[in-house]
Amino acid sequence: VSLGDARLAREVARKQLEKGIDPSDARKSEKRVAKIAAGDTFKSVADEWFKSQSPKWVESYSERLHSRLEADLLPRLGRRPIAHIKPIEVLDAIRAIERRGAVEMARRVLQMASAIFRYGVATSRCERDPTADLRGALGARAPTKHRSALKGTELPEFLRSLEAYDGEELTKLAVKLALLTMVRTEEIRFATWDEFEDLDGKEPLWRISAARMKMRRPHLVPLSPQAVAVLRQVDRLNGGHRLVFAAETKSGAISENTMLYALYRLGYHGRATVHGFRSTASTNLNERQFNRDWVEMQLAHSDDGVRAAYNAAEWLPGRRDMMNWWANYLQKAGVPSPD
Numbered sequence: 001v002s003l004g005d006a007r008l009a010r011e012v013a014r015k016q017l018e019k020g021i022d023p024s025d026a027r028k029s030e031k032r033v034a035k036i037a038a039g040d041t042f043k044s045v046a047d048e049w050f051k052s053q054s055p056k057w058v059e060s061y062s063e064r065l066h067s068r069l070e071a072d073l074l075p076r077l078g079r080r081p082i083a084h085i086k087p088i089e090v091l092d093a094i095r096a097i098e099r100r101g102a103v104e105m106a107r108r109v110l111q112m113a114s115a116i117f118r119y120g121v122a123t124s125r126c127e128r129d130p131t132a133d134l135r136g137a138l139g140a141r142a143p144t145k146h147r148s149a150l151k152g153t154e155l156p157e158f159l160r161s162l163e164a165y166d167g168e169e170l171t172k173l174a175v176k177l178a179l180l181t182m183v184r185t186e187e188i189r190f191a192t193w194d195e196f197e198d199l200d201g202k203e204p205l206w207r208i209s210a211a212r213m214k215m216r217r218p219h220l221v222p223l224s225p226q227a228v229a230v231l232r233q234v235d236r237l238n239g240g241h242r243l244v245f246a247a248e249t250k251s252g253a254i255s256e257n258t259m260l261y262a263l264y265r266l267g268y269h270g271r272a273t274v275h276g277f278r279s280t281a282s283t284n285l286n287e288r289q290f291n292r293d294w295v296e297m298q299l300a301h302s303d304d305g306v307r308a309a310y311n312a313a314e315w316l317p318g319r320r321d322m323m324n325w326w327a328n329y330l331q332k333a334g335v336p337s338p339d
Contacts, residue, residue, distance in 0.1 A: 040125040042085060042116070043078035049119040058212065060186060065112065072097055072109045073116075082117070083126040087133040094138065107138060148268075149276030152284050159334030161266045171262045173234050174245050174254060178274050180227040180327050182281045182298050185260075185274050187212060187219075189253045191244040196223075196231065203320070204228050219300045222320035224327035281326060294319045 001009070013023040046069060054062045076093040077085060090113055097106040110131055117129035150158055165172045178188050187208055197205045206221035213219050223231075234244055247254045259274045278299055285295050294315050 040082055040120070041078060042080050042082045043074055045082045045120045045123070045125050046074065046078075046116045048123075049116045052119070053115075058186075068105070068109050068112065073113055077113075082120045085117075085126075085130055087130040090131055091134055091137055094134070098138070103138075110134065110138065148271055148273050149279035149283075150272050152280070152287075154271075155280070155330070156334045158266075158268065158272065159330065161268075163334065165262065165266060167262055167265060168258075170234065170238055170245060170247075171254065171258055173230050173237070175259050175262055175274065177227060177230050177234075178259065179277045179281075179330065180224060180230065181206065181221050181323070182278050182326075183208075183219075183221060183300070184278075185256070188259070188274075189245060189251075189256070192242050193235075193244060194242075199223075199228055199231065213300060217300070220316060221298075222316060222323050224324045226327040226331060227323075284329070285322060285326060288325070290322045290325075291315075291318060294322050298323065 016023045050066065050069065057065070073093055076096070077089060080089070090110070093113075094106050094110050097109055114129055114131040117126060117131060120126040121129060162172060162175060174188055178185065181188075183206075190212060191206070191208075195207055195209070197207060204223040204227075206223055208219040208221065210218045231244070238244070238246055243253050245254045246252060247258075249255050263269070263272050263274070282295055282299060286292065297315055298319055
């Protein structure tokens with residue numbers, strides 16, 4: 001230790017004593033903080049953040065997020081103490097994603113990195129979120145490309161083509177059920193028979209659990225007579241399985257792209273998607289001036305607070321009338337009732 005450094009250390013110690021601080025204890029505390037900071041790598045904090053958040057995510061979303069974390073952030077930042085990571089290090093990781101042409105993905109990964117850093121701040125592992133300094137540094141966002149959706153005038157031709165579909169009958173029925181219920185592809189694929197209630201009664205219902213929903217909230221789907229008829233046809237074709245649309249795949253259900261490829265086979269590549277059915281239905285129902293809240297609830301869009309929990313059941317009678325109208329509209333446009 002040089003004489004100058006020794007004098008400086010003495011002066012620091014003197015000032016600490018004047019404040020009632022034991023210099024020896026202060027040095028030990030500094031060493032403990034440094035040791036903890038060195039051990040709190042980005043990976044350890046990221047793993048803790050992921051574990052704390054994943055219970056509120058559906059499994060498919062959780063898997064996608066973990067894949068992005070493993071592929072895009074941990075290789076570059078994982079071993080670094082989170083408190084020492086600079087904005088330029090995060091930017092380098094994001095730039096690598098942009099170079100793949102995945103500009104929108106880069107933004108999503110940056111959002112995830114920000115959430116991890118903010119968790120680190122909240123748990124005293126770092127002092128700030130360095131991603132805040134990257135505002136304006138990312139590549140320009142590409143124009144939003146909405147999923148292809150059929151127009152009302154295109155429905156008759158599409159429905160006639162669907163009825164004449166010469167592929168797997170189970171696939172055709174899955175497409176019909178998606179069109180009749182306005183649910184997402186994942187909700188169709190992993191539907192189980194025990195989710196359906198009162199199929200022989202006057203108020204048939206599809207009760208999808210919160211664990212299977214994107215918004216982690218139970219979803220009630222009133223079923224029209226046409227939707228029930230489709231389910232009856234599926235039961236005759238594929239009965240005996242727990243899953244409604246069971247198949248010999250790794251997941252036990254029809255694959256993620258089964259219905260989409262059926263649309264391609266019908267000649268609708270780039271013209272229609274299964275997810276686009278939701279937009280088609282929403283547009284038609286809103287044009288007929290059905291209650292907007294009924295439409296949004298049928299789509300299972302987010303509506304936070306007590307209002308959402310109350311109206312999930314309160315709007316069921318109105319939504320049932322609306323979905324019966326929609327099924328009748330489709331039938332008149334070109335869908336004969338299943339036998």
